[in-house]
Amino acid sequence: MLIVQKFGGTSVGDLERIQNVANRVSESKKQGNDVVVVVSAMSGETNKLVSYAEHYSKNPNRAEMDMLLSSGERVTASLLSITLNEMGFPAVSMSGERAGIVTDTAHTKARIEEINPKNIEDSISEGKIVVIAGFQGISVDGYVTTLGRGGSDLSAVAVAGAIKADLCEIYTDVSGIYTTDPRIEPKARKLEKISYDEMLELASLGAKVLQNRSVEMAKKLNVNLVTRTSFSNEEGTLITKEENIMEKPLVSGIALDKNQARVSLMGVADRPGIASDIFTRLADSDVNIDMIIQNKSHDGTTNIDFTVPVNDLSDAKKVVDSFVENGDIKADSYNEDICKVSIVGVGMKSHTGVAAKAFTTMATQNININMISTSEIKVSMVINEKFAELAVKSLHDTYELEK
Amino acid sequence: MLIVQKFGGTSVGDLERIQNVANRVSESKKQGNDVVVVVSAMSGETNKLVSYAEHYSKNPNRAEMDMLLSSGERVTASLLSITLNEMGFPAVSMSGERAGIVTDTAHTKARIEEINPKNIEDSISEGKIVVIAGFQGISVDGYVTTLGRGGSDLSAVAVAGAIKADLCEIYTDVSGIYTTDPRIEPKARKLEKISYDEMLELASLGAKVLQNRSVEMAKKLNVNLVTRTSFSNEEGTLITKEENIMEKPLVSGIALDKNQARVSLMGVADRPGIASDIFTRLADSDVNIDMIIQNKSHDGTTNIDFTVPVNDLSDAKKVVDSFVENGDIKADSYNEDICKVSIVGVGMKSHTGVAAKAFTTMATQNININMISTSEIKVSMVINEKFAELAVKSLHDTYELEK
Secondary structure (H helix, E strand, O other): OEEEEEEOOOOOOOHHHHHHHHHHHHHHHHOOOEEEEEEOOOOOHHHHHHHHHHHHOOOOOHHHHHHHHHHHHHHHHHHHHHHHHHOOOOEEEEOOOOOOEEEOOOOOOOOEEEEOOHHHHHHHHOOOEEEEEOOEEEEOOOOEEEOOOOHHHHHHHHHHHHOOOOEEEEEEOOOOOEOOOOOOOOOOOEOOEEEHHHHHHHHHOOOOOOOHHHHHHHHHHOOOEEEEEOOOOOOOEEEEOHHHOOOOOOOOEEEEEEEEEEEEEEEEOOOOOHHHHHHHHHHHOOOOOOOEEEEEOOOOOEEEEEEEEHHHHHHHHHHHHHHHHOOOEEEEEEEEEEEEEEEEOHHHHHOOOHHHHHHHHHHHOOOOOOEEEEEOOEEEEEEEHHHHHHHHHHHHHHOOOOO | OEEEEEEOOOOOOOHHHHHHHHHHHHHHHHOOOEEEEEEOOOOOHHHHHHHHHHHHOOOOOHHHHHHHHHHHHHHHHHHHHHHHHHOOOOEEEEOOOOOOEEEOOOOOOOOEEEEOOHHHHHHHHOOOEEEEEOOEEEEOOOOEEEOOOOHHHHHHHHHHHHOOOOEEEEEEOOOOOEOOOOOOOOOOOEOOEEEHHHHHHHHHOOOOOOOHHHHHHHHHHOOOEEEEEOOOOOOOEEEEOHHHOOOOOOOOEEEEEEEEEEEEEEEEOOOOOHHHHHHHHHHHOOOOOOOEEEEEOOOOOEEEEEEEEHHHHHHHHHHHHHHHHOOOEEEEEEEEEEEEEEEEOHHHHHOOOHHHHHHHHHHHOOOOEEEEEEEOOEEEEEEEHHHHHHHHHHHHHHOOOOO
């Protein structure tokens, strides 16, 4: 098999851990696989470099930040290659540039435009383990770029797609994707397989093992992605296309997102375009809106409720305030004591009654549902935050996810 | 003027010092110059990275060491560029590769093969300060290389030659080239100008401000080199071609090298080729021979004396021992209590009596001269090490170098 293995910051956090990574990589090689490794900077290194830059500037030149930060991954890549060579496994490290990772020019958050994998493939055909500095590329105009948060995962997935790897393993400090957060429900079970779309819903809903950008790219490039831990030999979870999953469960997992706040606008003026005005202004302020509920009031005005990430709440308030000042909104209120519980599963597409079962469960537990939104493979409910754990555990039981 | 400024490890030793460098560079720019900066790694960084590598291997893969170590200079270059940009001086950092520094494939001690200065020149014409990561290049087959000891000086001189800079300033922690070591002779005077050839003789003789490789390259590329300190505004010393120095002093400086040992071979067999055998074997063992004296003994055998750097002495002994064992040499002895005092000056070429004056000075001080060697611009004498300082001071007086 041709395998891409990606190791994050904690997996290469110190010299001993880099040695452990070398042991694991060499095991794969010994089993007859061709291996390409993608590494992050040693944990702490990137923060150190950022603090250096911030000594000089609150808003450092972005192209120069990329030049600065990209050095961290190069250090890890060369150290891993040094120890692999010492162990008798010919290896060669490559910068993002040498690995052929070409990006646009959006420094500090560049997008991969193409991969030219010739150097990687040449080294593989020479029998070498290729160790790539993750998180970085080279812009079309020749400057070092970085890919933003989760960038090393992206490097790994993109390279796996370009060289048509059989597998792209993402090593982190968690052992895979669970039916729900095991800290809430100890009976949570690790999933063997999950589809890209389910993973996308679970990720955006709080299971922060993988960035959505990486899952989206894996889906686009049809890369078989495995998340697993670098701290044991435990098998991980395969994220793959739906067709590869024989037995499709009704529900794959329950996600919980406590990082939500509810904004309530009362007495919104009843004139055309007012809702559009409000949400356009919120979008311009980079406020992410999740669910929206609108209903007519008795006095001819409208009430609008919506949810935003807690971090966006103060920006949202500023926008709302301006509408309150000019009288377009009579009153506003905010509630951070809410959470969103979501049920995700591709099986929902072909089965009815999945949502009804969730509402019944909530009713049985006397949990009031404030807002509801659904998609083909997801049902989300906003409830009082104090019921969060109870809701997750009850739903986990209802859909028998421990089995 | 178009100026290349190179700052070594101590000049960029911490964040404050990098700020000082930025201030100095921006001063030059404000005065209307175009400025290209070459920087080393922050002092200590390279040693840290080496210790990381040695955690895994006593003899780490050299190509990977280059990938590893080259990151240090990239960090300094981007930090300097960040602070220059913040100060309002548009700047761009470049790796050795982007600066067009192409080398052979001798990793960890690569030789520069050519400079393709297009990227540098393009950025200069955009009004930018170019900050180049020193010490590194890209091999003809596309891998990162480093240039070995003094590599950043070489980067600076090579770039200065390629872009036809008016001046290449090498900033260190010493303020220039002195007539002799000021710790020995407080009356030592800083030289305003010195020729390449004199500098080469002074460098190899112990004035370790500049590596000979850099001076040789400056001579070859006709680069006006200035050594000066980054810790004050004091003027430095210009190293230039002889024609640029109007008033040629008889003697420019006195160098002292205590790092010498004398090897004496007694009763060397009187057969053709024996001396050749001995010195070939010494060369094969990488022993650097400096002076050699040979004279016939009364019994038909030969005595050979030569000097070597103290560091090469144990290797030299091994070679000599093998000749003693097979009877080609009757006896050997070693003396580390010697030193070499040298008088250097281009004026010697056209004046006689300079050497005689030196010998007279030694005689006046009752210092016995063991060995003598001369070149067009140099007279070297080996004497007992205990007379080192007395010899230097007396010669400094004799040639009136304090004036």
